[in-house]
Amino acid sequence: MSYSIGEAAKMVGLTAHTLRFYDKEGLLPFVKKTSSGLRAFTESDIEWLKIIECLKGTGLPLKQIKQYIDWCMEGDATIPQRLNMFIEQKKRVEEQKAKWEKHLEKINFKIKYYEDAAQHGDLNVFERNPKLLEEKKKLFED
Amino acid sequence: MSYSIGEAAKMVGLTAHTLRFYDKEGLLPFVKKTSSGLRAFTESDIEWLKIIECLKGTGLPLKQIKQYIDWCMEGDATIPQRLNMFIEQKKRVEEQKAKWEKHLEKINFKIKYYEDAAQHGDLNVFERNPKLLEEKKKLFED
DNA sequence: GCTTGACTTAGAGTTAACTCTAAAGATTAA
DNA sequence: TTAATCTTTAGAGTTAACTCTAAGTCAAGC
Structure with missing residues (x-):
């Protein structure tokens, strides 16, 4: 089961616009799309969003949050x-x-x-x- | 005795640019100028700056800080x-x-x-x- | 099948808070 | 008195983080 961008946005207290903006900025490389091109947020993606919220909420700029996400995607070496x-x-x-x-x-x-x-x-x-x-x-x- | 904008800036950990910007935004109506047009910051002005810093540092937008300053200038009724x-x-x-x-x-x-x-x-x-x-x-x- | 509402993109616009520039005037130290 | 270093203004430019628009696509209910 997965969530649409609007549902995901509601779950974490952001707007769909903001989530698309984050995606565009490279903060959500883990979010997959359906065959017809709609973003499908999994439970795990929602957890990612919560970590992003935690870092943003404590003042870390999006650029550095992206750096962290990139490290996560790179694997154990980071x-x-x-x-x-x-x-x-x-x-x-x-x-x-x-x-x-x-x-x-x-x-x-x-x-x-x-x-x-x-x-x-x-x-x-x-x-x-x-x-x-x-x-x-x-x-x-x- | 009074301080130049550069001295005042150093005292409160801001730049002269920022202080001029604040002045332009109406946050420093109390700062007087010398006969030749230079801003002269008094001890009392420095205290104002510290209150502004306190409010800004706790996330109050400059607009609302200005509102507060305006109230202060209006007198006891506020x-x-x-x-x-x-x-x-x-x-x-x-x-x-x-x-x-x-x-x-x-x-x-x-x-x-x-x-x-x-x-x-x-x-x-x-x-x-x-x-x-x-x-x-x-x-x-x- | 049709309507309605949510979704897609690229890209433009907004807001807050600086941050800097240029050209001119003021102050300080030698 | 002269050079270096302030300071002045108006106004332009920057940055971060959204926020919105338009034109089109997709999905769910009737």
């Missing part, structure tokens, strides 16, 4: 490259997570700041609460 | 909108973090998978370790 790619990606994700953590602290500060401001209808927050000013300096000093 | 914006942004960041967490699990799985494959020089990982296949199914079932 296992070290593929392992290395995932190790690098893990590193990037963790760096990104750390960055977001820092950004989140700033956002939380701003929420505190504007909550006070909203309550009083003005921005004299630091005059009311000088400790917040210290906190701000720490958060934005780098 | 405090509720600004508070709301940061609350929404916090929500987005936390959703994104959760997504990345899931992606990271898949990446960690792939690392395990390819480590085994690299050790043996082939991809018969699931024949050697059927438990990994179960783990894979759980990770990619959604």
Whole structure:
């Protein structure tokens, strides 16, 4: 059993247009076509799409995703490259997570700041609460 | 004391080109110019840039960042909108973090998978370790 | 058999966010 | 004062990742 491009698209939360675009970019060399030329997505193809989504969702550009797919198609000789790619990606994700953590602290500060401001209808927050000013300096000093 | 566009750019890790682009897009209405027409960035302007970086770094499009800046320029009446914006942004960041967490699990799985494959020089990982296949199914079932 | 809707391709268009260029003016160091 | 190195503008060009269009083909239900 297999899925049409529209069904596959729905299953992974993309559009058929996007899947065709990926195919054109060489990201879906594994997808076969029926005798009449329609793409037929297998369960295994859907898993490929999920891996692509995972890599795209963690910020890997399509070009590098294609590189990975190409390695997969080349066979066992490229296992070290593929392992290395995932190790690098893990590193990037963790760096990104750390960055977001820092950004989140700033956002939380701003929420505190504007909550006070909203309550009083003005921005004299630091005059009311000088400790917040210290906190701000720490958060934005780098 | 104030900074030239190049100095400011260096301080926040952007290029002078990018800062001019931001200015053109209306993101830097607070930056004043010298009598001879050069932009002069104050300490306070640098802080603005850091907030912009925080919002951009957590995925907010420049258009919406401009909306926030515009609200700031409008005065106290827009405090509720600004508070709301940061609350929404916090929500987005936390959703994104959760997504990345899931992606990271898949990446960690792939690392395990390819480590085994690299050790043996082939991809018969699931024949050697059927438990990994179960783990894979759980990770990619959604 | 016919209609309706999904599929095919090539290729054009869009959007966001830069990124660069050219020509001219400003600033700094020797 | 002069050379080198900024900075200014308007506007063009780039890149990634879609997004859409047109004209035609295919498939499923009646």
